[in-house]
Amino acid sequence: MRVSVGVDLHKSQFTVYYRYEGTGEGILKQYRTHRHGYEKFLCALRGYKAKGVSIEVAVEATGNARYFKNVVEREDVKVRVINTLKFKVVNESVKKTDKHDARTIAEFLEKDMLPESKLCSEKSEAIRRILKSRKLLVRAIVSLKNQVHGLLLGSGIESRKGDLQSAKKRQQILNVLAEHGYADATVKPLLETIDRLSEEVKKLEKVLIELVKEDRAVELVMSIPGAGIITASTISAYVDDINRFNSYKEFSSYAGLAPWVQTSNTTEHYGKITKRGPEPLRTAIVQIVLGMVRSRRTNDYRIMKRYKAMKPHKGSGKTIIATARKLSKIIWYMLKNDTLFDPFKMTDPKIQRIMFEMRNAAMELESIPA
Secondary structure (H helix, E strand, C coil), rough: CCEEEEEEECEEEEEEEEEECCEEEEEEEECCCCCCHHHHHHHHHHHHHHCCCCEEEEECCCCCHHHHHHHHHCCEEEEEECCCEEEEEEHHCCCHHHHHHHHHHHHHHHCCCCCCCCCCHHHHHHHHHHHHHHHHHHHHHHHHHHHHHHHHCCCCCCHHHHHHHHHHHHHHHHHHHHHHCCCCHHHHHHHHHHHHHHHHHHHHHHHHHHHCCCCCHHHHHHHCCCCCHHHHHHHHHHCCCHHHHCHHHHHHHHHCCEEEEEEECCCCEEEECCCCCCCHHHHHHHHHHHHHHHCCCCCCCHHHHHHHHHHHHHCCHHHHHHHHHHHHHHHHHHHHCCCCHHHHHHHCHHHHHHHHHHHHHHHHHCCCCC
16 A cells, blocks of 8 residues: 655645545645654654555655655655646645645645656755855845945045955045044944954855865866856855756756747747746856956957857847856856866867867977987
């Protein structure tokens, strides 16, 4: 006998439907998401296992799905995490209740018709959390700096963007206020808060560097001109395992850089990019493109020449996204083949051929005995 267990998981409780194979019947239970609630659920699973019943559990991908999966799999019970984007039966149901959702999940689990979502590794999850915390702190710093610029402007003091970048420059701002006879009671607390948050950002970056110091994917991505430790770590964390993407098209689609396509008969329509996928991954790839645009080393790269040719008639935004999609292909090949970024392959094919011929000629000269 087999029991398919559908779980509708929430923050404070989860609803469970135990569906008995071949009968179309089952029982509903509700548990709290604290220690005693999980223990009651696990006791129920143990009871089925003691009777020789085969059990499989399915749960939608939510914020606490990883914890739920880890707890249940300690009991040697397989847990499927559902891809909610592909499983529209629950999301678009006209009868949206926890009990109905749990029944539906159990029914589709019994028929083996659930689209699964792959959870990333524990290391990738840790990197993502560090990056998210850093992002929140950086946003707070930017907001505080904007407030300081506004206060200074109200005091008749013009400040530039870079005037608040370092602790030394921030102290200079306080000195200027003192010289003008303005009270620093409103500005000083903000600058002190910026100092504290900046220190916390540095601490997080140290932890991140230690965590990824032996990460081959980070090393490969950082070999691209314009890539830094943050963008490389972001790409590594959200790719997790490059082998789950069979082609660069799948990787570009996962990053949300592929365009919408609608085909009917002989008509094809291409729209904007889907933006379906991890936003941090897509942003990291775009940031590398912007870094390549600013770098002088990349002027002769084919990808940059294409960027410059497209920009006048496509506009900056569309051109950057098109270049990011092209870069995602390069990143996929690099990670898939475990190879560093090769500037030689980025140059014009004619130049490559000339350099290759020159290299062969030099090797032939070296082989001639004196």
